[in-house]
Amino acid sequence: xxxxxxxxxxxxxxxxxxxxxxxxxxxxxxxxxxxxxxxxxxxxxxxxxxxxxxxxxxxxxxxxxxxxxxxxxxxxxxxxxxxxxxxxxxxxxxxxxxxxxxxxxxxxxxxx
Amino acid sequence: xxxxxxxxxxxxxxxxxxxxxxxxxxxxxxxxxxxxxxxxxxxxxxxxxxxxxxxxxxxxxxxxxxxxxxxxxxxxxxxxxxxxxxxxxxxxxxxxxxxxxxxxxxxxxxxxxxxxxxx
Numbered sequence: 001x002x003x004x005x006x007x008x009x010x011x012x013x014x015x016x017x018x019x020x021x022x023x024x025x026x027x028x029x030x031x032x033x034x035x036x037x038x039x040x041x042x043x044x045x046x047x048x049x050x051x052x053x054x055x056x057x058x059x060x061x062x063x064x065x066x067x068x069x070x071x072x073x074x075x076x077x078x079x080x081x082x083x084x085x086x087x088x089x090x091x092x093x094x095x096x097x098x099x100x101x102x103x104x105x106x107x108x109x110x111x112x
Numbered sequence: 113x114x115x116x117x118x119x120x121x122x123x124x125x126x127x128x129x130x131x132x133x134x135x136x137x138x139x140x141x142x143x144x145x146x147x148x149x150x151x152x153x154x155x156x157x158x159x160x161x162x163x164x165x166x167x168x169x170x171x172x173x174x175x176x177x178x179x180x181x182x183x184x185x186x187x188x189x190x191x192x193x194x195x196x197x198x199x200x201x202x203x204x205x206x207x208x209x210x211x212x213x214x215x216x217x218x219x220x221x222x223x224x225x226x227x228x229x230x231x
Contacts, residue, residue, distance in 0.1 A: 100173055104156070
C-alpha cells in the first residue's frame with residue numbers, strides 16, 4: 001500500500017490568515033503517461049461525510065471557494081487555505097488513488 | 113442530482129450478521145463504481161473495497177479481504193456491505209462513495225451508517 005503522511009496533525013489559525021497542510025506519499029502517484037497526479041484533498045466536518053475539494057492534486061471541484069488551492073506533484077503535496085474562514089474549521093484528508101486508495105491520517109484545522 | 117442514500121444506524125451483538133446498504137439515484141448506477149470506506153470512532157478514513165454494479169467486479173483492500181462482503185443489485189440501484197460475524201472492533205461509521213473508475217476521485221458520498229457492536 002502507498003502510505004500517506006500528513007503534517008501537521010493539527011493547526012490553529014486566526015480568521016483571515018493562511019493555513020497550510022502538507023502530505024507526503026511513500027511512492028510517486030504521478031502517472032507519467034497521462035501527466036496527472038492521482039491525488040485528492042477532502043474536507044470533513046463533524047457528523048458529515050467527507051467532501052471532495054481538490055482532484056488531480058490541483059483542480060478545484062465545482063463550488064469550492066478559490067481560497068482553497070492544491071499544489072505539488074510526485075510525492076509531495078500541499079493544501080493551502082489562503083484566508084481562513086470560520087466555516088473552514090474541519091479535518092482535512094489527503095488521498096491517493098494511483099493504486100488501492102489510501103488516505104492520510106487527517107489534519108485538524110481550528111481557529112486560534 | 114446524484115445521491116447516495118445509506119441505511120440507518122445499527123446496534124448488534126458480537127457474532128451477529130449484518131448487511132447495510134447504499135442506494136444510488138440520479139445517474140446510471142451500473143456505470144460507476146461504489147466504494148466503501150470505514151471510519152472508526154475518532155479516527156481517519158480507510159478504503160475497504162469497491163464494486164462495479166455493471167458486472168459485479170469486486171476488489172478488496174488486503175486489510176478487509178475475507179472480513180466483509182461487498183455486493184450490488186442493479187435492479188434496485190443498491191450496493192451492500194455485509195458481515196457474517198460481527199466483532200466489537202467493527203464498530204465504526206461506514207460510508208459509501210462513487211468512483212468513475214478504479215483509480216478515481218470519490219466525488220459523491222453517502223451520509224454514513226453507524227454500526228455499533230456491543231454485548
